[in-house]
Amino acid sequence: MLADAGLKWVILGHSERRSLCHESSQVVAEKTVYCLKQGVKVIVCIGETLAQREAGDTSKVVTEQLGEVAKSLGSDASQWKQVVVAYEPVWAIGTGKVATADQAQEVHQTLRSWLSSNTSSEIAQSTRIIYGGSVSAKNCTELASLPDVDGFLVGGASLKPEFADIIKSGSAKDPSSK
Numbered sequence: 001m002l003a004d005a006g007l008k009w010v011i012l013g014h015s016e017r018r019s020l021c022h023e024s025s026q027v028v029a030e031k032t033v034y035c036l037k038q039g040v041k042v043i044v045c046i047g048e049t050l051a052q053r054e055a056g057d058t059s060k061v062v063t064e065q066l067g068e069v070a071k072s073l074g075s076d077a078s079q080w081k082q083v084v085v086a087y088e089p090v091w092a093i094g095t096g097k098v099a100t101a102d103q104a105q106e107v108h109q110t111l112r113s114w115l116s117s118n119t120s121s122e123i124a125q126s127t128r129i130i131y132g133g134s135v136s137a138k139n140c141t142e143l144a145s146l147p148d149v150d151g152f153l154v155g156g157a158s159l160k161p162e163f164a165d166i167i168k169s170g171s172a173k174d175p176s177s178k
């Protein structure tokens, strides 16, 4: 239905779907495969809760979430080209508590390394890993400059004039920095 309506992208695995609708990572992976078959590209959201971060489980949680998608897509670079990974710490979504640059870079780098080890170095380098969670005009420039942050998934700020500044921050990145 979405493909028939001309939609090019969907967001899957948002934290609200995972928590309110009990959508598992396996279901997210199944939906990802289905969307790609229909020619619809996918933004897959992953991210830890505050309790998981405080327990030191962030890397485990996000790589397990990504791992379910990787089980389905394998090392097929043509499939991964249709997928964007969105790291969205649950505690940062809509809260005004953005991840620090160090926190964001650490997780993004972990995800890229994990992709390299579990798919291929080509897929790891070419897959866009974007950040979401209280991105604003105030924090976008620093976050956009991080080597493994390839863009943003913006919620609240996308409805405000500052969204223009967030879009512009994407051009601040040195493409050779990754």
Ligand SMILES: O=C[C@H](O)COP(=O)(O)O
Binding pocket: 088, 092, 093, 094, 095, 096, 132, 133, 134, 135, 153, 154, 155, 156, 157
């Ligand atoms: O759904 C939107 C994203 O989860 C981020 O939302 P936010 O930028 O308002 O925190």
